[in-house]
Amino acid sequence: MPELAKQHERISRFLKRLILLFILAFILITLVVMLFRINYPYQLEWMEGGEVEHIIRLLEGKNIYTEPSLEFIPYIYTPFFYYIGAGISYLFGTSLATIRFLSLFSFILSLFFNYKIIFFITKDHFWSIVGVGIYVLSFSTTGFWFDLARVDSLANLLIIISFYFLLKETKREIFLSAIFSFLAFYTKQSYLLVTIFLVIPLFIQKKKLAFFFSTVYFALVITSTVVESILSNGWYFFWNFYFPSTHHWIWSRAITFWTVDILPFYSISLAIILAYILLNYKSIFVGSNSYFIFLFLGTMLSSYFSRLHYGGFLNVLMPLVFAISAFFPIVSNGLKNSNFPSKSIETVLVVLAFFQLVLLIYDPIYPIPKDSDKKDVEQVLNFAKSVGGDVYLMEYNFVQRDFGLSSLPHYVLLNDLFISNVPQKQKLFQEFEIALKEKKFKAIILDDDLSLDLIDKYYWKTEKVFYHRVLNSKSSPYRREVVWVPK
Structure with missing residues (x-):
């Protein structure tokens, strides 16, 4: 023994x-x-940039908790x-x-x-x-x-x-x-x-x-x-x-x-x-x-x-x-x-x-951004810049500022409100419909798997497609983004 x-x-x-x-x-x-x-200059996760937008708003002396609008919606x-x-x-x-x-x-x-x-x-x-x-x-x-x-x-x-x-x-x-x-x-x-x-x-x-x-x-x-x-x-x-x-x-x-x-x-x-x-x-x-x-x-x-x-x-x-x-x-x-x-x-x-x-062992290479990941994002942003006018990049915040593009509320924030029953959404819903009806956006870029009220009423889906890798989910490794333009 x-x-x-x-x-x-x-x-x-x-x-x-x-x-x-x-x-x-x-x-x-x-x-x-x-x-x-x-130091990766773009989003590692699709809502990262929105956090920085909140911080920018504070540095500008604005309140981050406001009525929802196409200018800003808080997390x-x-x-x-x-x-x-x-x-x-x-x-x-x-x-x-x-x-x-x-x-x-x-x-x-x-x-x-x-x-x-x-x-x-x-x-x-x-x-x-x-x-x-x-x-x-x-x-x-x-x-x-x-x-x-x-x-x-x-x-x-x-x-x-x-x-x-x-x-x-x-x-x-x-x-x-x-x-x-x-x-x-x-x-x-x-x-x-x-x-x-x-x-x-x-x-x-x-x-x-x-x-x-x-x-x-x-x-x-x-x-x-x-x-x-x-x-x-x-x-x-x-x-x-x-x-x-x-x-x-x-x-x-x-x-x-x-x-x-x-x-x-x-x-x-x-x-x-x-x-x-x-x-x-x-x-x-x-x-x-x-x-x-x-x-x-x-x-x-x-x-x-x-x-x-x-x-x-x-x-x-x-x-x-x-x-x-x-x-x-x-x-x-x-x-x-x-x-x-x-x-x-x-x-x-x-x-x-x-x-x-x-x-718990994981592949440490997967979450590291590659040069190809950076190029994929820049391809989207350069296309949006080349359109010449307001482009609604619905899954991007902050990163498009360096390309001279507007940082508008994230898709998730709009969709969360639109599918809810809260009365506070009505003014934003009307603002969004007017913007679409008046063709305010020369193009809208959105994940092909996602949908949003009103878009298909005033815009049509083109064959223009962008792919980029999702860095925080192996179950959905790629995101397919499509371009919508006014009818």
């Missing part, structure tokens, strides 16, 4: 070294991929990302690279705090690095989103920092936790649900601290909502709360969320987490365990319903990915220290950790 234990120990030690090298390699690979992407996000982006852009210039750097920096800090959270509980460097590895390798499963000029990486960082302070259970740290939870909400309002779940275990164990957290958090949420709504004549509330609530649900994703998005990549982690819960069901809601259980439940529900919500892409998995990347190493360490034969169970868990990481 001693010899068998030594053999398990040698295997475990070898696998740990192999895993650490594997994780280090993919951290470096992922960072290199992001550095190759950061349905709370504004903290734009405020930070405006400050950075004021100092370093307005570009996609500047805003991508904000997301890249947020991603790196997320890795740091993820490590800190796991080590705070386990005091084990190996399992803490495993958690970091799972998060890094989730770059692909979240749609290559970590480094985009989008709100998500900053919002996820803020909730991670909030959770880190929450675990400390002192009044000072609880105050900081409430502040960072609020900032997560103020960056992306869907994090409200996550925070509600995070405060439940605090109520179970530390009622006074829970009331303190809730008072600070909801005071900031309510105050910011009232102030922003007053400053925008009510449009802040409309865009961030009322209008998203009118979106329809894609019920087919109730199953594919699990069968396509989660289980093929995280089945080992989820199985280990479930096993740990079943083995420790009597104590699972006691101590630090309870915080991770409710983090897992809150992020799972947030990601699940966001994915079912119309418009929910793979980026909505980011909160759940953080929870899995933190909880799996912690429960693995807990099982290792349980009443099982110590070295044998540790070897099994290390092997499972290795295969969990293997499930």
Whole structure:
């Protein structure tokens, strides 16, 4: 038996070294991929440019929450990302690279705090690095989103920092936790649900601290909502709360969320987490365990319903990915220290950790833009410029400014309003119809798979077609854009 234990120990030690090298390699690979992407002058994802348009609007002294028009329609996000982006852009210039750097920096800090959270509980460097590895390798499963000029990486960082302070259970740290939870909400309002779940275990164990957290958090949420709504004549509330609530649900994703998005990549982690819960069901809601259980439940529900919500892409998995990347190493360490034969169970868990990481391996070449990708976009923009007049590039924002072309509201924003039943769409609908009737646009360029009310009434589809690669989705690797001209 001693010899068998030594053999398990040698295997475990070898696998740990192999895993650490594997994780280090993919951290470096992922960072290199992001550095190759950061200076790409065009959109890595079709709504990236719109985020920069919000920042430009702030720098021009305009409110981003306004009545919808062909001049501007806001995204349905709370504004903290734009405020930070405006400050950075004021100092370093307005570009996609500047805003991508904000997301890249947020991603790196997320890795740091993820490590800190796991080590705070386990005091084990190996399992803490495993958690970091799972998060890094989730770059692909979240749609290559970590480094985009989008709100998500900053919002996820803020909730991670909030959770880190929450675990400390002192009044000072609880105050900081409430502040960072609020900032997560103020960056992306869907994090409200996550925070509600995070405060439940605090109520179970530390009622006074829970009331303190809730008072600070909801005071900031309510105050910011009232102030922003007053400053925008009510449009802040409309865009961030009322209008998203009118979106329809894609019920087919109730199953594919699990069968396509989660289980093929995280089945080992989820199985280990479930096993740990079943083995420790009597104590699972006691101590630090309870915080991770409710983090897992809150992020799972947030990601699940966001994915079912119309418009929910793979980026909505980011909160759940953080929870899995933190909880799996912690429960693995807990099982290792349980009443099982110590070295044998540790070897099994290390092997499972290795295969969990293997499930997440992605092709690092795919998300890197090629010269051909750049030329494909420039072909569209040069054609639009050659038309000689207003051209509505319905899937582009910001990038066309360098070509002397107008940056008009994104297709998604128009379509979301037109398919809704909100009365606030009527004025925009009329404005759009008048523009089409009067042939305001010499051409409209739109994805051939998409449709929009009124276009085919006043414009006809030509044979002119452009193709370009989609850098954040292998399921739809190419986009086919067609040119519409007035009838």
